[in-house]
Amino acid sequence: MTPPDAATMRPPDTRRVLDVSVLPRTVFGHQGLIWWGTAGFMVIEGSIFVIALVVYFYLRLQVTDWPPSLPNPGLFYGTLNLATVLLSLLPAYIAKTKAEKFDLAGVRLWLTILVLFGVAAVVIRAFEYFALNCRWDDNAYGSIVWTLLSMHTIHVATDVVDSMVLLTLALTGPNTKTRFVDYSENSLYWYFIVAWWVPIYVTIYLMPRWL
Amino acid sequence: MSEFVHPVERRMTISAADEERLRTQLERTWYVPRGIIGWCSVADHKTMGKRYIVTAFCFFTFAGILAGLMRLQLAVPNNHFIGPDLYNQIFTVHGTMMMFLFAVPVMEALGVYLVPLMVGTRNIAFPRLNAFSYYVYLFGGVMLVVTMLLNTAPDVGWFSYVPLAGPDYTPGKRADFWAQLITFTEVAALAVSVELVATIFKARAPGMSLNRMPLFVWSMLVTALMVIFAMPSIVTCSSFLLLDRLVGTHFYNPAEGGDSLLWQHLFWFFGHPEVYIIFVPALGIVSSIISAFTWRPIFGYSAMVMSLVATGFIGFGLWVHHMFATGLPALGLEYFTAASIVIAIPTGIQIFCWIASLWRGRPRFHTPLVFVLGFFAIFVLGGLSGVTLASVPFDLQVHDSYYVVAHFHYVLLGGAVFPLIGGIYFWFPKMTGRLMDDRLGKVNFWLLFIGFNITFFPMHILGLEGMPRRVYTYPDNMGWNTLNLVSSLGALLLVVGGALFVYNVVRSYRWGLAGSDNPWGAETLEWSMSSPPPVYNFLHIPVVEGRCALWDRSADAPIVTGIRSDVREVLISDVMDAEPINVAEYPEPSIWPFLCAVVTSGFFIGSIFTPWALPVSILPLAVTLIGWFWPKKRDRERAIEEQDEDRRLHDAA
Ligand code: HEM
Ligand SMILES: [Cu+2]
Numbered sequence: 001m002t003p004p005d006a007a008t009m010r011p012p013d014t015r016r017v018l019d020v021s022v023l024p025r026t027v028f029g030h031q032g033l034i035w036w037g038t039a040g041f042m043v044i045e046g047s048i049f050v051i052a053l054v055v056y057f058y059l060r061l062q063v064t065d066w067p068p069s070l071p072n073p074g075l076f077y078g079t080l081n082l083a084t085v086l087l088s089l090l091p092a093y094i095a096k097t098k099a100e101k102f103d104l105a106g107v108r109l110w111l112t113i114l115v116l117f118g119v120a121a122v123v124i125r126a127f128e129y130f131a132l133n134c135r136w137d138d139n140a141y142g143s144i145v146w147t148l149l150s151m152h153t154i155h156v157a158t159d160v161v162d163s164m165v166l167l168t169l170a171l172t173g174p175n176t177k178t179r180f181v182d183y184s185e186n187s188l189y190w191y192f193i194v195a196w197w198v199p200i201y202v203t204i205y206l207m208p209r210w211l
Numbered sequence: 212m213s214e215f216v217h218p219v220e221r222r223m224t225i226s227a228a229d230e231e232r233l234r235t236q237l238e239r240t241w242y243v244p245r246g247i248i249g250w251c252s253v254a255d256h257k258t259m260g261k262r263y264i265v266t267a268f269c270f271f272t273f274a275g276i277l278a279g280l281m282r283l284q285l286a287v288p289n290n291h292f293i294g295p296d297l298y299n300q301i302f303t304v305h306g307t308m309m310m311f312l313f314a315v316p317v318m319e320a321l322g323v324y325l326v327p328l329m330v331g332t333r334n335i336a337f338p339r340l341n342a343f344s345y346y347v348y349l350f351g352g353v354m355l356v357v358t359m360l361l362n363t364a365p366d367v368g369w370f371s372y373v374p375l376a377g378p379d380y381t382p383g384k385r386a387d388f389w390a391q392l393i394t395f396t397e398v399a400a401l402a403v404s405v406e407l408v409a410t411i412f413k414a415r416a417p418g419m420s421l422n423r424m425p426l427f428v429w430s431m432l433v434t435a436l437m438v439i440f441a442m443p444s445i446v447t448c449s450s451f452l453l454l455d456r457l458v459g460t461h462f463y464n465p466a467e468g469g470d471s472l473l474w475q476h477l478f479w480f481f482g483h484p485e486v487y488i489i490f491v492p493a494l495g496i497v498s499s500i501i502s503a504f505t506w507r508p509i510f511g512y513s514a515m516v517m518s519l520v521a522t523g524f525i526g527f528g529l530w531v532h533h534m535f536a537t538g539l540p541a542l543g544l545e546y547f548t549a550a551s552i553v554i555a556i557p558t559g560i561q562i563f564c565w566i567a568s569l570w571r572g573r574p575r576f577h578t579p580l581v582f583v584l585g586f587f588a589i590f591v592l593g594g595l596s597g598v599t600l601a602s603v604p605f606d607l608q609v610h611d612s613y614y615v616v617a618h619f620h621y622v623l624l625g626g627a628v629f630p631l632i633g634g635i636y637f638w639f640p641k642m643t644g645r646l647m648d649d650r651l652g653k654v655n656f657w658l659l660f661i662g663f664n665i666t667f668f669p670m671h672i673l674g675l676e677g678m679p680r681r682v683y684t685y686p687d688n689m690g691w692n693t694l695n696l697v698s699s700l701g702a703l704l705l706v707v708g709g710a711l712f713v714y715n716v717v718r719s720y721r722w723g724l725a726g727s728d729n730p731w732g733a734e735t736l737e738w739s740m741s742s743p744p745p746v747y748n749f750l751h752i753p754v755v756e757g758r759c760a761l762w763d764r765s766a767d768a769p770i771v772t773g774i775r776s777d778v779r780e781v782l783i784s785d786v787m788d789a790e791p792i793n794v795a796e797y798p799e800p801s802i803w804p805f806l807c808a809v810v811t812s813g814f815f816i817g818s819i820f821t822p823w824a825l826p827v828s829i830l831p832l833a834v835t836l837i838g839w840f841w842p843k844k845r846d847r848e849r850a851i852e853e854q855d856e857d858r859r860l861h862d863a864a
Contacts, residue, residue, distance in 0.1 A: 015223065017223050017769055017770055020771055020794060022773070040405035040408060055462070140468035143461050143462050173850065179846075
């Protein structure tokens, strides 16, 4: 063991310690661990979206007509959905700020509104399938368009169910502080899903008109 | 907010009684549950890591037996021991299993076991996800084994090219099993990668800034990131194949605007990085072994890190070299030739750094180091034949011949399996508390090394003499008889070598020499605790003072206090400098990830047979997921603790 240090008069056998008991137990954002899980999965899913979009353009190069001998998709429902999800960013944002202030009442309210927007997006999505004006087994164009739309729908639906579960938890408790991190991350994930709808919307609905 | 809170540095007395109390409490808190339900609930990275490793070696054995059967079949011309249909299944399952169920998972498994120990934390990040990924991997692998035993295994090669694998040329379910196996293994690999990245970035012990991270951890980081960016591509392409086969989409059907080359692009955009996903962790193993057996830090740490990262990047720019024979435009091919040669540079740099390390140090030639030297010899040859293949005219000559089979076994076995076995010899004492027999180990090495070269070297020549790969037999008069027989005899040696390895593992596990905490005198943190490590890993989280955590540790090295030991708290630090910034609480063991994996697997397998699998499994899937995240007893306690704390703060103010 180290000899007693005469200068500071410290007793033998003491050890240098780094006391971390003062550090926060609940953190939001990239300082915390949960964020890294969410971010990791966003990167993975984002890469899958990128690849699916690349496939769309790759398939475009294989044929002369686009859409190949099929009508263009109808714009109405897709655009309506775009408006809906863009608008839903507001409740998502407010829910996030409320969560970060541990404001339970606020979380309950804005999460409910977010869930309603999500349900609306899913319902509108159902009509979008009919407006595509093609079937997945018509040709490769139909296949990729249906797949892109469905990949995004799966994300929307999953996050709506997620939000519903979180809402239930918010209503029943116990609401630990880390639960508020979940509420906040939920909005982050929703941003991600909304953000991806923009390029996918452009590809599905506008590219057939431009290319 | 948290930026302003800093841990407090001071001195305190920690008596032996304090430590004893801490130890008992940590043991209780981080318990590993027992019993059958307990077995399925474990969330400890060491238990899961060991299971992962053992499972991967079981698949290795199965695929190795298949390889033995192939060599038996090819030993003599006009052999009718195995018919063409069975042979197709055997090489497909051999390749698929070796790549997806052995090589990648076993490396990630080592990471699951070692990374938390090396970075100085108590468990892997997201431990339940880790358990889930293991079961998904296990069930997927079992599915493939079952199809093989039932004689309905995939038979379209390990890269399952369309149109052969499409609905027109492979009716039935065989190719679906292949595609779904990919889904299983990708889900597992992606989950593990996210856990590893999070652990490495956020859970390092104080002081372990990025530029002090052990090279093995660097290699796992690069690997995990490569998985995250490469695997989405194969997830997409195998899902498209399933859709083409099951619901009639036309992604790969040229008659309806699809394209078969699309498959090859997507597959190899993943498939080439895959090679590095297998190989980069092996580089980390090699560095660990060399520094331990020379008692010196690896020469050129920064150069090593840079080459690892560079390999990660360049690995994504090479995929077209697998498609030289497809008639793509020549200008494009030249770029890919150049890139394929460029990637030899970072690997070359690392090899020189290792040689320099060995040169300066006084290496002790124990079994692990001997395997590393074997790796050098084999890998350099494999790398050379790889550079020859990067030349388009040459590739056109030997494409789909045994030359290619020889090449990739030199890289895969030489580049990954030899370091891996060396790594097992190296870390076995940590995992079990016992040393493996060194004399047997050396016999083991020579059997494998000689057997390997006798098996695979003749394949180069066979390829140049025109023997195509994937043929179940060959006529008598081609001049291939002797070399094939030699190759098969070599495989016999490999079998003996493999059996000796298993024998040595089993024997040492039972009766091996008891090893100390740090039998090799190595420098990384996993050697600082008892062998096998206690459930909580570190009694005190250490503060790291240099690149070689144990060698650079001063007599008065600080330790971390203030992490609760009655709940599963872990220290979270900042990405660059590993400064402690907050404390997270990990979940308790739980059966839900297992149940969720069962339902997920049921869904994956069911969907091969009917689209109804989706609606049928949605409900159970939702139930298991909700069960997974539903508040537990600990959440209620925690809510109360937090209220008390808030009240206390309020009163104080
Ligand atoms: C243990 C000793 C091994 C032996 C004796 C062996 C033998 C063989 C043989 C003879 C073939 C060629 C089959 C043919 O084209 O007809 C083959 C193919 C292959 N092997 Fe191995 N192998 C061994 C280990 C490994 C390992 C460790 C890996 C990967 C980590 C591996 C990956 C592959 C792959 C990917 C193929 C290509 C399968 C295909 O053509 O679809 N092998 N192996
Ligand atoms: Cu390659």
